[in-house]
Amino acid sequence: MSSAQPNTRTRILQSTLELLEASGGKSVRMSDIARHAGISRQALYLHFTKRSELLIAATHYLDEMKESDQRLLPSREAVSGAERLNVYIEAWGNYIPEIYGVAKALIAMGDNDREANEAWEKRMLDMRQGCLAAISALADDDQLTVEFSIDQATDILWTMLSVRNWEQFTLQCGWSQSEYVKRMQSLASQLFVRK
Amino acid sequence: MSSAQPNTRTRILQSTLELLEASGGKSVRMSDIARHAGISRQALYLHFTKRSELLIAATHYLDEMKESDQRLLPSREAVSGAERLNVYIEAWGNYIPEIYGVAKALIAMGDNDREANEAWEKRMLDMRQGCLAAISALADDDQLTVEFSIDQATDILWTMLSVRNWEQFTLQCGWSQSEYVKRMQSLASQLFVRK
DNA sequence: ACTTTGCTTGACACGATGTCAATTGACAAA
DNA sequence: TTTGTCAATTGACATCGTGTCAAGCAAAGT
Incomplete structure (x- = not known):
């Protein structure tokens, strides 16, 4: 079911969670997330207007997953x-x-x-x-x-x-x-x- | 004993504590502290090289006071x-x-x-x-x-x-x-x- | 008179967030 | 084939806060 190419928004959320988990709460930059998701930093802002919005969305996504x-x-x-x-x-x-x-x-x-x-x-x-x-x-x-x-x-x-x-x-x-x-x-x- | 014109370092520390107490932990900027202490922002850096150093000094000062x-x-x-x-x-x-x-x-x-x-x-x-x-x-x-x-x-x-x-x-x-x-x-x- | 001390002014670099405009490449519909 | 749209790219730029640097000034000490 789950695709080999999940849509970008999902990839962003996954990257966000992975990086945050890995770095044990240390500050993760928008550019880090972008790089990890394989997109440009600016593309993040096409999906989430602010860093806070991304973080909030990431927690919701995590809730779904778990x-x-x-x-x-x-x-x-x-x-x-x-x-x-x-x-x-x-x-x-x-x-x-x-x-x-x-x-x-x-x-x-x-x-x-x-x-x-x-x-x-x-x-x-x-x-x-x-x-x-x-x-x-x-x-x-x-x-x-x-x-x-x-x-x-x-x-x-x-x-x-x-x-x-x-x-x-x-x-x-x-x-x-x-x-x-x-x-x-x-x-x-x-x-x-x-x- | 305590003078009408405490030295600048002390005035900075007092200002720092006052502002931090007033703002209940909200982020207080270096420039806020400088203004409150009646000196230029740059003068802060003559006494404390970094913000963290100032904060640490402020806690020590507080301990002394209390x-x-x-x-x-x-x-x-x-x-x-x-x-x-x-x-x-x-x-x-x-x-x-x-x-x-x-x-x-x-x-x-x-x-x-x-x-x-x-x-x-x-x-x-x-x-x-x-x-x-x-x-x-x-x-x-x-x-x-x-x-x-x-x-x-x-x-x-x-x-x-x-x-x-x-x-x-x-x-x-x-x-x-x-x-x-x-x-x-x-x-x-x-x-x-x-x- | 000279120097030192403490501070000022103003300019600037850096890192991170967030914005904007112009462009590209792919895919779909006519 | 053309046209349009969507998603993403590139590069430039504004903003904010920290921290640095250089030049100058004014009052105090010697």
């Missing part, structure tokens, strides 16, 4: 709130490394570019919904610790699971990806699940 | 490990808003500038020492939860208390500064202090 919607949907098999929390943390936690490159570039742009900032914030609010759902499931099961309101617990889980924190735990502290997931699950369970 | 060393030193009155942890969180937590402007600028620079990156990382490693000390005090008192090794607990506390997380809790989640401190204390105590 079918993130499905992955981040609450698992049907998760029977208890506690189990569901674990499933969510695992799904999201393992998604982070795959989006890290684009994410970092988008965050960096956000400091100067309003649209990039809004795009990233929107994404993060979506992800907050996932946290809220997990915490709510816990509350419905009467398993949520008394210390927190649903909102507070959601805020905390949301922040705990931020890309920045993943970056710090893995890249700075040297945790492996599987350690990261396991420990975040354990942390969340200690904090939020009543014993 | 006497951060003393503030972040473990309180002598803290008798138990648990109490000492609370004291540390309060001290650091209340320090963050004061350094937020420069911190954010320095972090942003770090993406492109090696020296800025190293400066910020060094700062963060210093702060990790504070976390380690607090956790160690807990362990010495036999109050540290069994779930974590000292290193792991330090990593977690360190990350919990990051500037980025403060930013998210206060600016995104809307927690007040005092709520922030109280809740971080409560979180830390739930996670690390054995009951």
Whole structure:
């Protein structure tokens, strides 16, 4: 099905993602992307008016590729709130490394570019919904610790699971990806699940 | 003692801090700083060879002004490990808003500038020492939860208390500064202090 | 009087983004 | 075959921010 000659727009998006992934979030220039995609720098601007637009489109494209919607949907098999929390943390936690490159570039742009900032914030609010759902499931099961309101617990889980924190735990502290997931699950369970 | 006409270097540093604080981490240009300090843009480069050098100097200057060393030193009155942890969180937590402007600028620079990156990382490693000390005090008192090794607990506390997380809790989640401190204390105590 | 110090003015190079105009080559429709 | 259109190319150019350079000036120190 997928063609040997994907259309230019797609090639650009793929190149963008490859370069961002490879360079671990370092600044990738428009000219780099163009060269990698085998087109002129100017041709980029025929498809995307600004760098921010390209980055935003690249994140959407990545979502499509990885079918993130499905992955981040609450698992049907998760029977208890506690189990569901674990499933969510695992799904999201393992998604982070795959989006890290684009994410970092988008965050960096956000400091100067309003649209990039809004795009990233929107994404993060979506992800907050996932946290809220997990915490709510816990509350419905009467398993949520008394210390927190649903909102507070959601805020905390949301922040705990931020890309920045993943970056710090893995890249700075040297945790492996599987350690990261396991420990975040354990942390969340200690904090939020009543014993 | 302090003169009516502080020397130019100092005026530059003050201007830098004022502007960074005012603009909440938004990009402040060299020319902005020069204008605010009442000198020419070029004069900046007579005192600091690069923007990163200026930012780094500004953070050091800020430390001096706020006497951060003393503030972040473990309180002598803290008798138990648990109490000492609370004291540390309060001290650091209340320090963050004061350094937020420069911190954010320095972090942003770090993406492109090696020296800025190293400066910020060094700062963060210093702060990790504070976390380690607090956790160690807990362990010495036999109050540290069994779930974590000292290193792991330090990593977690360190990350919990990051500037980025403060930013998210206060600016995104809307927690007040005092709520922030109280809740971080409560979180830390739930996670690390054995009951 | 002379020199040094601290700053000014103005010009300029560089790197990256973003814009514009003229051109080419291919493919399709008449 | 001609005509038109589409996608991309080439090359020039504007803009912004950083950083450099040279010449000059004015006040202070000796």
